[in-house]
Amino acid sequence: AQSVTQLDSHVSVSEGTPVLLRCNYSSSYSPSLFWYVQHPNKGLQLLLKYTSAATLVKGINGFEAEFKKSETSFHLTKPSAHMSDAAEYFCVVSEANFGNEKLTFGTGTRLTIIP
Amino acid sequence: NAGVTQTPKFQVLKTGQSMTLQCAQDMNHEYMSWYRQDPGMGLRLIHYSVGAGITDQGEVPNGYNVSRSTTEDFPLRLLSAAPSQTSVYFCASSYFTGSDTQYFGPGTRLTVL
Numbered sequence: 001a002q003s004v005t006q007l008d009s010h011v012s013v014s015e016g017t018p019v020l021l022r023c024n025y026s027s028s029y030s031p032s033l034f035w036y037v038q039h040p041n042k043g044l045q046l047l048l049k050y051t052s053a054a055t056l057v058k059g060i061n062g063f064e065a066e067f068k069k070s071e072t073s074f075h076l077t078k079p080s081a082h083m084s085d086a087a088e089y090f091c092v093v094s095e096a097n098f099g100n101e102k103l104t105f106g107t108g109t110r111l112t113i114i115p
Numbered sequence: 116n117a118g119v120t121q122t123p124k125f126q127v128l129k130t131g132q133s134m135t136l137q138c139a140q141d142m143n144h145e146y147m148s149w150y151r152q153d154p155g156m157g158l159r160l161i162h163y164s165v166g167a168g169i170t171d172q173g174e175v176p177n178g179y180n181v182s183r184s185t186t187e188d189f190p191l192r193l194l195s196a197a198p199s200q201t202s203v204y205f206c207a208s209s210y211f212t213g214s215d216t217q218y219f220g221p222g223t224r225l226t227v228l
Binding site: 009043045046049051090094101102107 | 119148150155156157158159160163173174205207212213214216217219220221222
């Protein structure tokens with residue numbers, strides 16, 4: 001069975017400082033991993049995804065994440081936070097299941113940017 | 116290209132009433148799914164479909180029915196609404212599988228009194 005743990009429910013950073021959102025996963029097979037972002041009262045949008053190619057994945061809006069199998073982690077980072085980054089971020093795992101892949105979402109991390 | 120559309124945006128039901136949440140996509144996606152989002156719990160999968168005529172249960176299927184008669188539409192039916200079903204519901208679609216990029220609709224906010 002697959003699972004995802006987002007280690008922080010809320011992260012606050014000052015504008016212009018680095019962002020780190022932490023995610024650990026559990027999977028019986030080689031997983032696909034994703035980060036999705038949800039701005040207030042909106043649907044979710046894909047930030048980036050890892051599907052067994054390069055372990056360092058670059059996404060939209062300057063975000064990137066590194067897949068570390070030994071640590072079962074997929075942390076999301078950004079060098080310099082912008083006010084528009086304020087949103088909720090979800091780490092997601094997908095495990096192949098004879099073609100019927102299901103997504104399991106973490107509980108989310110709310111990112112607040114301090115001016 | 117409208118993407119994924121959901122209707123209605125808001126709905127209030129009384130306990131025991133039934134209703135259907137509509138979801139449609141115009142991207143010719145095979146994979147469609149329904150999630151509910153509750154505070155502090157992330158999104159939980161209710162039902163999903165890998166193509167017309169094929170559906171399967173997710174993590175929290177009880178109290179919900181789905182069918183997939185066309186590629187475009189994937190309605191979610193609440194059989195007898197309960198207060199525990201108060202939530203925000205999202206429909207999503209992707210080309211073939213869960214590992215493909217998911218495109219989410221804007222959501223339906225449902226309150227059951």
